[in-house]
Amino acid sequence: MLFNSFEFLVFLIVVFGLYWFVFNKKIRHQNILLLLASYIFYGWWDYRFLSLIILSTLVDYFVGLQIHGTTKASRKKVLLGISMAFNIGLLAFFKYFNFFVDSWIQLLNSVGYQTQNTWSLNIILPVGISFYTFQTMSYTIDVYRNKLVPTKDFISFAAFVSFFPQLVAGPIERASNLLPQILGKRTFSYENGIQGLRLILWGLVKKVVIADVLALKVDDIFLNYHDFGGGVLWLGAVYFAIQIYCDFSGYSDIAIGVSKLFGIELMSNFKFPYFSRNVGEFWRRWHISLSTWFRDYLYIPLGGSRKGKLKSLRNVFIIFLVSGLWHGANWTFVVWGGVHALLFVPSYISGRNRTYTSDIVAENSWFPTLKELGQVLLTFFLVVLAWVFFRSASLTSALEYISFMFTKFDFPLIYKNGLYSVGSLLFLDWIFRKDERLNFPFLKSVNKKILGLVEVIVILVVVYLISLNTSSSQFIYFQF
Structure with missing residues (x-):
């Protein structure tokens, strides 16, 4: 369902009316409505892909509870690995499988091994998969880092994952901001x-x-x-x-x-x-939810700017190249990310990137x-x-x-x-x-x-x- 369509206008009016005038007595009832509305909103494109959102929700819900419930560091790491492998695996298969296969075949052909591509699949890219997988991963990582206590309220968690206004194109919300609002009482303000x-x-x-x-x-x-x-x-x-x-x-x-x-x-x-x-300021103002996601969950874990200029520059290039690849399965996006890394380097070296x-x-x-x-x-x-x-x-x-x-x-x-x-x-x-x-x-x-x-x-x-x-x-x- 598109925001710029009459279907969405009718959908919004109906959900808004039910939310504030029918299900306004209990938070749980409002959250059930939000969850159902979000699934209808997403299923409007292709109901089959609802299974991916539901599966991702189930995995991270239970993994979050298990991480919080154990004191063994090794078990926490294994559980975090399950969440990361599942979510990145979804992205890798649906978004990048054909890209990596095609790139590998082209590389072999370029060095003299003439190989035909028989591995590519007719894969449909699920709308919004890059957004909701990053959102659920950040939840599990924050629980692992003891920055967040997981919720036992599955309905509220599922509503957080699939909240329809930002489900398919962001902003990529953190559980620390969105989940407490879904768990808490909301009041309408004129x-x-x-x-x-x-x-x-x-x-x-x-x-x-x-x-x-x-x-x-x-x-x-x-x-x-x-x-x-x-x-x-x-x-x-x-x-x-x-x-x-x-x-x-x-x-x-x-x-x-x-x-x-x-x-x-x-x-x-x-x-x-x-x-x-400058380019540094541009990235603090463009797609902020993604750039801060990469900063907190990739750049800083890699060492950020704490381990010298060379490693810091390496980390800068990694996040820009990965950011480019996140946008699409094409080398044009990777090069776009690399170009921004090159544009960012002069101000980073001179210390003016945070001006x-x-x-x-x-x-x-x-x-x-x-x-x-x-x-x-x-x-x-x-x-x-x-x-x-x-x-x-x-x-x-x-x-x-x-x-x-x-x-x-x-x-x-x-x-x-x-x-x-x-x-x-x-x-x-x-x-x-x-x-x-x-x-x-x-x-x-x-x-x-x-x-x-x-x-x-x-x-x-x-x-x-x-x-x-x-x-x-x-x-x-x-x-x-």
Whole structure:
């Protein structure tokens, strides 16, 4: 079920009504409703893959209890290994089996062993598998580290694993944040509800009004890049940068907004990453739930920055390359991760990678300084180049695309109308850059009737655009 569909609108209204007006007497009844609603939401794509979520839930539920119930360090490690092997095994089979087989065959052929591929399987990638497996793994690891006491309430745990707003594309929530909210009593807040609806609306605008419109141009440019000059190819790369941002952050906004309607707060997943002043800051603002997951469960266990510069750099490259591979079974994603590692290295070596951790660009001004503007433009330029690898079908096409960007020096006016979407998004993001939750005091001073009218007009525009696209285009990150 897609957020940008009429089916989801009906689904949300029904579940919301049952949640607050029928099952509001007991938390357990609300959690049973959340669990059933989440399974219906996920099963809308393919009910067969519900078995994977249920199996993953059962494994980590019982493993968590067993780890907590034993004092033997060796047994704890074995139990943790069972959880890791099961979840990584699911990912390896459904997402990477054919990729590794194809890569192995290509390697053999490249050194003279002519081998045919008879091992590839017709495997369908379950939607959201990269997200919910990471979520359940973090639960088991935190129990192993004694940072979390496992719950005995299976219904609540299952609702945590499958919570429908963030099930298929994040944010990847930690049990320490989401599980206590599911176990505890929730109360409806009018202010939270309004803020949630605004986030849903803004997320739909990003997805339907900007991402889906740019997608048509991006698909044509990347598919036929041989036929265009460098100017159009630059536009295609910039358009994709905005498309994937609006598509993915739009999903996160809707997920956070829907959760607010049910009295649950999710972590922020994007904080205006295209206003970053270096690549380190970009990764603190882009897909935050994934980057912090790799930091806490891979980078730090590998030694982090505690064992000297060389090992620290090794760890940096590992997390970036693994992050690239997480995004998809293609060498283009691995190279994309490697490019970001290379872009990150200079600031890491110079010690400037942690320069911008709490402040924002032009924090106390409407306009950036010349230095800040230069930093933002340079970072955006580098990130856009890296996106070419992410979007391209192969490494060869990515390298050709980038080569043409710098060697074909024409700039025809074709596709220039997409710049309106880019400019509008960046302008609004600049205004909102101090709070990704859109919780601004100045909105309270705006006339309620005027504000309501504007929001109704935006809703009608979004609904109209959804009706034009009867296929309701999927979110990009569903394929990951």
